[in-house]
Amino acid sequence: MKKIVAGLLLMTFLLSGCSQDNKSFSEMVDAKKNKDVRSPSPSIWIPSGASESAQTEPAASETAQSKSSKWLTFEDGSEFDSCYLEYPDFGKYPNFPGISVGYFFDADGNKRNFLFDAFGKVRHIFDKDIYVASGFYDGMCLTNTGRMAGADGTLFWPVELSSDDVIIRYAKDDELPILWTVRREDSILGTKVVFTAWVKDEATSSLKVYFQFDTSQEEFEGMNADDIYKTMTENSGRFTYSGNGVYRIKPLSYSDRIVFESVYKGTSEASSKYFLEYSGGHGTILYLSVRNANLETLPGWNNIMSHRSGYPQMREGLIFMDAQTNEANARYYPAGFYDVNLNCVIDLSQYDIVPISYNDPCFMNGYAVLQMRNPDGVPFWGVLKKDGTWSAEPQKGTVRYVFPTADGVLISTRDENAETFQTYLQDGTLLSGWENNEFSGPYGYASEGWEVCDGYLYTNLSGHIAKIASDGSYEYLS
Numbered sequence: 467m468k469k470i471v472a473g474l475l476l477m478t479f480l481l482s483g484c485s486q487d488n489k490s491f492s493e494m495v496d497a498k499k500n501k502d503v504r505s506p507s508p509s510i511w512i513p514s515g516a517s518e519s520a521q522t523e524p525a526a527s528e529t530a531q532s533k534s535s536k537w538l539t540f541e542d543g544s545e546f547d548s549c550y551l552e553y554p555d556f557g558k559y560p561n562f563p564g565i566s567v568g569y570f571f572d573a574d575g576n577k578r579n580f581l582f583d584a585f586g587k588v589r590h591i592f593d594k595d596i597y598v599a600s601g602f603y604d605g606m607c608l609t610n611t612g613r614m615a616g617a618d619g620t621l622f623w624p625v626e627l628s629s630d631d632v633i634i635r636y637a638k639d640d641e642l643p644i645l646w647t648v649r650r651e652d653s654i655l656g657t658k659v660v661f662t663a664w665v666k667d668e669a670t671s672s673l674k675v676y677f678q679f680d681t682s683q684e685e686f687e688g689m690n691a692d693d694i695y696k697t698m699t700e701n702s703g704r705f706t707y708s709g710n711g712v713y714r715i716k717p718l719s720y721s722d723r724i725v726f727e728s729v730y731k732g733t734s735e736a737s738s739k740y741f742l743e744y745s746g747g748h749g750t751i752l753y754l755s756v757r758n759a760n761l762e763t764l765p766g767w768n769n770i771m772s773h774r775s776g777y778p779q780m781r782e783g784l785i786f787m788d789a790q791t792n793e794a795n796a797r798y799y800p801a802g803f804y805d806v807n808l809n810c811v812i813d814l815s816q817y818d819i820v821p822i823s824y825n826d827p828c829f830m831n832g833y834a835v836l837q838m839r840n841p842d843g844v845p846f847w848g849v850l851k852k853d854g855t856w857s858a859e860p861q862k863g864t865v866r867y868v869f870p871t872a873d874g875v876l877i878s879t880r881d882e883n884a885e886t887f888q889t890y891l892q893d894g895t896l897l898s899g900w901e902n903n904e905f906s907g908p909y910g911y912a913s914e915g916w917e918v919c920d921g922y923l924y925t926n927l928s929g930h931i932a933k934i935a936s937d938g939s940y941e942y943l944s
Contacts, residue, residue: 537586537943538568538931549944550926552579552598553907553915559601561638562919565589565617567598567607568931581607581617586943590619600636603643604666608636626664626673632699639707644676646705650695651680657691658682659698663729677729685725686717693718709780710739711759730759740764740806742780744772754778754787756806766808769793776821779911782829782852784811786819803834812854820845822865823910830870830911833857833892835877837865847879849892858894867905869912871936872921878905889938897938903928 538549549570551560560566562584569579576594581602583589592598598615600608606616606624612633613621627633627647635646645664650657663677681691694717697704704716711730717723724745730736736759746752752774755767771792772778778785788801799808800815818839819827827834827850834850838860848860858877866887867878874892881888889900906926907915916925923934924943934940 538582538588539586540588548929549580549931550906550929551915551924551931558912558914558916560915560917560924561601561603562917562924565602567602581615581619583617589617590615592619596621601638603636603638608633608645624664624673631662634698634702634705637707640710645673648695648698650691657695659691659695661698661727679727681717685727689717689721689723693720708741708743710741711736712739712741712757712761714743726757726761728759728761731761733759736760737762740780742778742785744777747777751792752777753792754785754789756780756785764806770799774821774826775824776826777824778826779828780806782832784829784852786814786827786834788815788819803829812850812852821910822868823908825910828911830868830875831873831892833875835865835868835875835911836860847877849875849877849894857892858890861894863888866909867907867912868910869905869916869923869925869934870918871923871934872918873936876923876934876938878903891938895938900938 549568552567552569553559560568565581565583567579568582569577572578572594574594577597578591578594579596579598580591581589581598592609592615596615597610598607599610602617606614606622609615609621611621613623614633614636615621624645628649630649631647632649633645633647635644637644642665647662647664649660649662651660658681660680661678662675664673665676666672667674681689681694686694697717697719701719704719706714708714708726712726712728715725715727717725726743728736730739739759740756741759743755743757744752752772754770754772756764757767758764769792770787770789773788773790778787783805784803785806786801786803787799789799790796799810800813801817801819802810802814803812804810814836817836818841820837820839822835822837827836829852832852834852836848836850838846838848840846844862845864846860847863847865848856849858851857863879864882865877866880867876869876869878877890877892879888879890880886886902887900887904889897889903891897904927905912907913912925916923918924921936923932925932925934927934927940931943932940933943
């Protein structure tokens with residue numbers, strides 16, 4: 467049995483509504499019955515080594531649901547109550563066009579992962595000691611055993627990987643499912659650690675090498691390869707995705723040194739693919755820079771320090787910041803949204819913008835939800851459009867969650883005195899029938915545990931799985 471990083475061995479989850487690290491698991495979502503939610507049959511790739519039973523898709527007659535029954539059902543057709551979409555270690559999941567990962571608690575209080583398809587049929591329920599540690603892509607998912615599982619739950623080791631490989635990450639990065647492994651190679655001349663990215667070969671339906679690098683490269687100069695191997699195989703959180711083909715690696719557990727690798731480096735695409743990098747924070751100065759996939763810092767982005775405690779994101783080509791260059795004749799960048807060339811696109815310097823949890827504002831579907839304070843410290847929120855005008859004028863309240871819909875956003879606010887939640891559309895419309903509905907996961911802009919598919923948002927709401935339309939109407943699927 468293959469070893470897996472310790473970070474995948476312990477799956478941590480918190481109670482709904484509690485703030486948590488953006489790499490922890492979420493919890494519960496809400497659901498509704500009396501709907502027939504048929505979807506196209508998912509296209510399942512059967513990887514080498516998987517059980518043939520994973521190839522069997524449910525017939526239409528088996529998957530058609532009565533309008534009086536819930537959507538998610540057991541093999542015998544009985545309804546599946548109190549189940550939730552999983553928040554794996556990384557990525558945003560689920561995978562509604564195909565197979566998704568859920569969980570429930572059995573009669574003994576054990577957390578149990580299960581796989582269900584686009585028709586709402588439960589394909590497999592895992593034993594209580596097997597946890598799913600990724601989304602389900604290309605016919606498989608990663609488990610805490612270090613092996614993959616097929617749609618019928620059969621555990622297997624992909625035949626294309628060697629016995630020396632250790633899987634450290636399986637995720638959909640920019641819509642491409644990528645499986646990352648590391649292995650150590652010892653010779654009389656020294657030891658090196660080889661990182662390999664594997665993807666599905668469409669022609670052969672097997673895994674092929676997509677990208678590879680190793681610790682003999684100059685980026686790792688002066689580091690101990692044995693220590694790097696131990697760090698990578700003991701903590702998956704040290705290998706993360708920054709976007710646009712760039713990966714952020716913290717090779718040594720006892721050092722703050724960061725290494726970046728780009729799958730596009732040296733290609734014609736690299737110069738036009740950007741990612742936001744930050745260093746410091748957590749009580750120290752937070753430095754910001756924008757780099758391309760050649761790992762080159764864009765002009766003007768050297769030595770820019772943030773004045774804020776929140777962490778910015780680059781979405782839809784814009785970054786919110788309030789910063790200056792850290793030098794004698796400092797250049798100032800007042801609060802607002804900036805493009806990658808440091809042009810201020812939307813000036814917000816007249817407002818006191820505060821983070822939503824640890825998130826600074828960002829755009830989703832052309833809308834940015836702002837949390838603000840008036841001069842007397844009273845909280846207000848509003849929704850900004852990319853032309854700088856208000857979609858929802860500022861009003862009193864504290865934002866807890868922001869989720870995207872197919873073409874807008876949902877804003878969940880909390881009345882601190884009454885401890886109740888209210889939900890709004892991007893134009894400020896208060897939704898009826900949402901009283902006390904609460905999204906799951908960490909406060910702030912949604913990063914995990916949701917997907918927009920075929921015009922609907924699927925996520926966890928008040929303890930169940932929910933399907934939510936752009937106008938705020940929703941149905942419970944469990």
